[in-house]
Amino acid sequence: MPLVVQKYGGTSVGDASRIRNVARRVAERKRSGDRVVVIVSAMGRTTDDLIRLSREVSDQHHPRELDMLLTAGERISMALLAMAIRDEGVEAMSLTGSQAGILTDTSHGQAKIRDIKAFRVEEGLEAGKVVIVAGFQGVSPDTHEITTLGRGGSDATAVAMAAALHADVCEIYTDVDGVFTADPRIVPGARKIDEITFEEMLEYASAGARVLMGRSVEFGMRFNVPIHVRSSFHDEPGTWVKEATMEQPIVSGVAHDTSTAKVTVRGVPDTPGVAASLFTPLAVEGVMVDMIVQNVSSEGATDISFTVPLELLDVARPIAEATARAIGAAGLDVDDQVGRVSIVGSGMRAHPGVAATMFSVLADAGINIAMISTSPIRVSCVIAASQVDEAVRRLHDAFITAEQVVAP
Secondary structure, eight states, X not given: OOEEEEEEOTTTTSSHHHHHHHHHHHHHHHHTTOEEEEEEOOSTTHHHHHHHHHHHHOSSOOHHHHHHHHHHHHHHHHHHHHHHXXXXXXOEEEEOTTTTTEEEOSOSSSOOEEEEOOHHHHHHHHTTOEEEEESSEEEOTTTOOEEEOOTTXXXXXXXXXXXXXXXXXXXXXXXXXXXXXXXXXXOTTOOBOSEEEHHHHHHHHHTTOOSSOHHHHHHHHHHTOOEEEEESSSOXXXXXXXXXXXXXXXXXEEEEEEEEEEEEEEEEEOSTTHHHHHHHHHHHTTOOXXXXXXXXXXXXXXXXXXXXXXXXXXHHHHHHHHHHHHHTOSXXXXXXXXXXXXXXXXXXXXXXXXXXXXXXXXXXXXXXXXXXXXXXXXXXXXXXXXXXXXXXHHHHHHHTTTTOEEOO
């Protein structure tokens, strides 16, 4: 009997009517003969509302208590969905992340899944029930504390659970029809991508595309779990994320991210070990650093620029300031009005000049590039946040509208 893991995002379970709609879909799938495990996010903007409430109560950082607070959102969703599925005449049971055996490290707010001991999930399936699991959360076996997995963590929960259960497919249901060549809100002519490789999707997600959490794609790649991103509001096919695809376009899509900040440490002594002195304390505090650029001057000093998630800037700034003082740097600049635009595509490997074309397109639009980062299938540029939308449109016209496809 096929086993499917389905994940429903916050908009898909945003109110009572949408929860009942999900319940009908799940019940139909169960009645068709499949075994079904459902991962749910918090309803609508519940997580944002809880974060806002916590800030109204306290201006201090309380990682443990914030995790306890935020996990309440998914618990509400899972219980309501279980009730609605039962009303459809199908047996269902709900489990928290810890009850479902999702074991994580000890990092509050950005915990990583170490293992899944899905005994209770398997027991529920054996009993013929639909099992609903709260996404975004787990428990540390070292501290026995409840943890959360960070933004988009329900995606990681779903694909990791699919891997642990050896599911046939992991379906990610959301409020969009699939993965698009660009954000349709910025580029009305953006097209849905029918198939995309794990490697491309991972680059796409890390470049700012919000459809899938990057860590969920990593799980899919590592355990070869096919992922089907599709809409929860109709039954049309979405986008398949898998090992190999029929087509390899030069550029699959254009991604953007305006939730980033650029930090520059000026006048750093050009001596061995200074980079480690700067980035080690950031890593210890869980600050993810993306792009890094170092410019050495003739005076024996260097400027080091790097980008961090905007939500972690309040953590990164005092660390960078303290380190700058300790190493004798000239000063620190922070720019929170930047964004990142990226092009992604497997076909870039065999086509030199793609980066040059990207830079020319941006130059023709009068868009200055502050930083550049590349991989074999991605080129990213940091630019002014106010110019991101225009950059996305220009790059989409240059690379996607032309429909350049390389035969496999």
